[in-house]
Structure formats: structure tokens, C-alpha cells
Amino acid sequence: MLTKRCAFFRFQSRIRSFRIGWKIVLYLVMTVFFGDNNVIMAKEPQMDEFTLGEKSLKIYFFGHATLRLDYNDVIIHIDPVAEYTDYSRQPKADLILVTHHHGDHLDKAVIELLSKPTTSLLINKTTYEILKKGNVLEHGKKWQSHDIEVEAVPAYNITPGRDKYHPKGRDNGYVLTLGKTRIYIAGDTENIPEMNALENIDIAFLPMNQPYTMTPEQVFAAINVIKPRIVYPYHYGDTDVNRLLELMKNTKDVEVRIRDLQ
Numbered sequence: 001m002l003t004k005r006c007a008f009f010r011f012q013s014r015i016r017s018f019r020i021g022w023k024i025v026l027y028l029v030m031t032v033f034f035g036d037n038n039v040i041m042a043k044e045p046q047m048d049e050f051t052l053g054e055k056s057l058k059i060y061f062f063g064h065a066t067l068r069l070d071y072n073d074v075i076i077h078i079d080p081v082a083e084y085t086d087y088s089r090q091p092k093a094d095l096i097l098v099t100h101h102h103g104d105h106l107d108k109a110v111i112e113l114l115s116k117p118t119t120s121l122l123i124n125k126t127t128y129e130i131l132k133k134g135n136v137l138e139h140g141k142k143w144q145s146h147d148i149e150v151e152a153v154p155a156y157n158i159t160p161g162r163d164k165y166h167p168k169g170r171d172n173g174y175v176l177t178l179g180k181t182r183i184y185i186a187g188d189t190e191n192i193p194e195m196n197a198l199e200n201i202d203i204a205f206l207p208m209n210q211p212y213t214m215t216p217e218q219v220f221a222a223i224n225v226i227k228p229r230i231v232y233p234y235h236y237g238d239t240d241v242n243r244l245l246e247l248m249k250n251t252k253d254v255e256v257r258i259r260d261l262q
């Protein structure tokens, strides 16, 4: 009996040391690969940095249409959605822009998480109907604070049969002017005639996935109209970004930057 019990305890302690050993191995592997004590690590987002005169601009690419812009110490979250980053690790917003109410652009819980008493929230009407708060910016209207200006512009489908996704008159794109730098956040749109009126755009975010937004050919046409200095195709899902690069190979004065914005 005694011998049997001893054998049993030996067996148990062997299992325990196996479990502890397994954890140590996992810890060492995670430490070697991630260089940190946290076993669960969020992937760091890609970021581009620009110098705008005296100030700096950092653009964080969280995925799809979800971005963060840091204009010096002003934090601007664009279409913040939990699927694309861990917002508990993100700074609260001075300004939030939401283009429209679709689930890959609007996340009510994240808006709450990022909001502080001084946060400005610029949205379209269908987003207001869900949030019941915020400043509805109609097309052509502008919002301004210090050297930051935001203008709402139209975003909609033009291909027959696709206007059910984004009908004309409902959703927003935005033109942000930060000091003298102008950034076009197109929202979910095709290459609409209103793009002809966009002037002096330095950086453009253009959506590229059918059937909801543009084909690479439409993005190419939009680039030729807008003539930005830098283009980020975004909201591109499974679309092959190489098709756009192929179309752009003879366009010398526009830089196409591909980031993790599927």
C-alpha cells in the first residue's frame, strides 16, 4: 500500500515538473522571439513619420480603414474599430473622425473608450443615429481648431447596382488640413466627380476593394485626378495591390505606399 502511494506521488510530481518545464520552455521561446516578459504581445502597428515645418506628423496604420494621426501632441483617431488594434493601449483622442456607420468603420465601444471630455467627434448623420452624440459634418462644411481644419466631402458608389452599399449624399470622406499639409481620407467611395474639386492634396487614402469601393483601375483614375504627392491604398481586403503598382509604374511624381491596410 505504502509503496503504491509513493509510486503514485512520484508519478504526480513527474506530471507537475513536466507542466512547469513546459511553461519555462514557452516563456523562453516567447522571450527570445518578442524580447519581452509579456507572453501575449500585441503586434506593433506600422507607422510613417513626416516633418511638417515646425511640427511632426505620425500616421499609424492599424488595418483596413482604421488609422491614428499624431499631429505633434494632437491625437486624431480615424474610423477606430477594435478589430484592427488593441484600443486599451491607445491614447485617448483629441479628435475622432467617423466616415459612416458600417461595422468596419464605426465601433461605439471604442468611441467611448477613446473619448475624454474635450474630445471632438466629427461624423455623418447615420453615425449620429447610432451614437446619439457628435458633430454631424455635412458635405462642404468645415470644422476648425487652431491650425487643424476638417472638411467633410462626399463618398458614394457610382457603379450601377452598387449604390446600395454607399448611396450618394449619406457618407463622408474628409480633407484634413494640418498647418499647410492636406490629407484626403476618402472613406468608402468610388472615383466620384467631386474628386475634381479636391485641391493641393499631399497625402491621399483611397479605398480599393470591390464591390464596395474601387478597382485598382478606378484608384489609378482617382490618383490622376487628385494628383497627391503620396497615396496609400487602404480598405483593400484581398485586392492585389501589385495591379495598382503596375498601373502606376510610369507615374513619376506620385509615390504609392503599401501598408497593412487590408
Ligand SMILES: [Zn+2]
Residues within 6 Å of the ligand: 100, 102, 165, 166, 188, 212
Ligand atoms: Zn462602408
